[in-house]
Amino acid sequence: MYEIYPKSILKGLLFKRQQSRCLSMSTQLIPQSPILLRxxxxxxxxxxxxxxxxxxxxELTGSCDANSFLPLxxxxxxxxNFHRSEKFVACIQGQVVGFVGIDENLVSWLYVDPDYFGIGIGRELLQLGLELAGSQAWTVVLSGNTRARRLYASEGFQVVHTFEGSNAGYPCTCLELSFKPNHIKLPQEQTQFYAA
Known part of the structure; x- marks a missing residue:
């Protein structure tokens, strides 16, 4: 069995693991249901x-042919790649609604249940991922994934490299994003310009 930790407890556990940094956690509530990370x-x-x-x-919409989809x-x-990553899940009322994975400095996985898009779960998971990945954090996103691009930009990531890749044999344009901890984070409404 596993334990589900409120963010305040998880913060303490991670602080013990990485004593040089502390988490900046803001509790997001979904109608009286806190997001719990474990x-x-x-x-x-x-x-x-x-x-x-x-x-x-x-994620694939606007970036890659829909036929490129493969179930995980x-x-x-x-x-x-999934098993190599250190992973955490977000839960609401005991139900897993998203997950993040970290492979050294790479934010290797960040997915949220579409039924829970837009309520802060991805941000909570990304912030936890940043604590684990550190100031050298980076990731790769599909160029047309504007939702992800806005989120990463609002947390201080910048595009450092654009390259052509493939997904299940279908071409796609990818963006390598790098975390710039000293970069001024833009308000969310301003990040829409940079994600377009």
Missing amino acids: AYCDEDWSVVCDIHDRARPH AEDPEDID
Whole structure:
């Protein structure tokens, strides 16, 4: 069995692990239900796969052919990358609604259940991921994934490299983003300009 930690407790646990930094956590509430963060456990696999598989089409829209979609459980390379990452899940009322993965400094995974888009879960997970990845954090997003681009920009990430890639054999344009901790974070309404 696993324990679910309110952010205040999780903050203390992470502080013990990384005493040089402390988390800046702001509690997001969904109608009287706090977002709770906890470490991923093997029992979460099917739920995480479902979240990935339902959110992935949103990620691909405007970036890559819809036929490039592969369910997480059917993609051996993604499975290896997933298991290599240190993972945490976000829960609301005991239900897993999103997850983040970190592979050294790489924010390797960040997915939220589409039913919970736009209420701060991705931001909470990203902020936790930044604490784990540190000031050298980076990630890769599809160029047309404006929702992700806005989120990362609002947390201090900047585009450092654009490159052509492929997803299941279909071409796509990718952006490498790097965290700039001294970069002034833009208010969310201003990040829409940079994500377009």
